[in-house]
Amino acid sequence: MRQSVTFTELGPAEFRPAINRFIAVYRAAMNPPERMLAGREAILERHAANPGFRALTAAAGPVLAGFTYGFHGAPGQWWHDMVAGALALSSAPGASAWLTDSFEVAELHVLPAYQGGGIGRELLLLLTSGRPEATAVLSTADIESRARRLYRRVGFTDLLTAFRFSGGDPPYAVMGAMLPLRSVAAPMTEAPCSPRPSSW
Numbered sequence: 242m243r244q245s246v247t248f249t250e251l252g253p254a255e256f257r258p259a260i261n262r263f264i265a266v267y268r269a270a271m272n273p274p275e276r277m278l279a280g281r282e283a284i285l286e287r288h289a290a291n292p293g294f295r296a297l298t299a300a301a302g303p304v305l306a307g308f309t310y311g312f313h314g315a316p317g318q319w320w321h322d323m324v325a326g327a328l329a330l331s332s333a334p335g336a337s338a339w340l341t342d343s344f345e346v347a348e349l350h351v352l353p354a355y356q357g358g359g360i361g362r363e364l365l366l367l368l369t370s371g372r373p374e375a376t377a378v379l380s381t382a383d384i385e386s387r388a389r390r391l392y393r394r395v396g397f398t399d400l401l402t403a404f405r406f407s408g409g410d411p412p413y414a415v416m417g418a419m420l421p422l423r424s425v426a427a428p429m430t431e432a433p434c435s436p437r438p439s440s441w
């Protein structure tokens with residue numbers, strides 16, 4: 242890691258007052274269309290109430306360089322139900338089992354100036370470490386991106402590809418990994434942040 246970075250775990254009570262700072266990091270990292278920002282604050286508020294919520298920040302001095310959060314996946318959550326429905330239709334054996342006892346990685350973002358130095362990887366490993374769930378699941382744009390490479394490197398594989406959460410959204414890959422994640426870099430042997438509608 243190039244700079245000194247402090248990682249801090251936040252519970253819901255500490256996460257909520259800082260939501261606008263997290264949205265600013267998300268905006269800088271993803272450069273999303275305006276429609277993806279609408280209702281975002283309310284979505285993060287709602288997520289903070291989900292069971293097993295855990296968040297982490299990465300601070301470089303006074304700068305919030307990155308953050309991540311996730312929670313226990315459960316029926317009734319929009320992402321969980323969308324993915325469960327698609328996995329149930331999937332021909333892959335045991336596909337539905339990925340969500341039986343899962344931790345959903347909802348967001349992971351690092352400011353552009355701080356990307357590529359190991360912060361994202363460390364946030365992801367800390368977020369999932371010691372979790373009681375059997376699996377971690379997430380969705381990411383279905384393209385070869387830095388995020389996709391990072392997820393594969395720590396053990397995620399594709400569960401669904403070219404998946405559309407809604408007609409207007411780009412295709413997503415849904416990925417899953419057994420917990421704990423792989424913290425030691427492994428060679429890439431395999432071939433080869435989720436849409437959040439304001440209604441969620």
Ligand SMILES: CC(C)(COP(=O)(O)OP(=O)(O)OC[C@H]1O[C@@H](n2cnc3c(N)ncnc32)[C@H](O)[C@@H]1OP(=O)(O)O)[C@@H](O)C(=O)NCCC(=O)NCCS
Nearest residue numbers: 242270349350351356357358359360361362381388390434
């Ligand atoms: C995806 C994202 C969170 C990853 O965070 P990051 O801090 O940039 O990622 P890391 O530095 O941990 O790993 C990325 C790269 O740095 C390299 N790296 C990891 N640890 C390193 C270290 N200690 N020293 C130097 N380089 C390192 C990795 O090899 C990797 O290389 P790659 O880009 O060729 O794959 C971040 O790039 C980001 O916010 N991107 C835009 C938003 C986004 O896509 N979010 C995810 C949505 S699902």
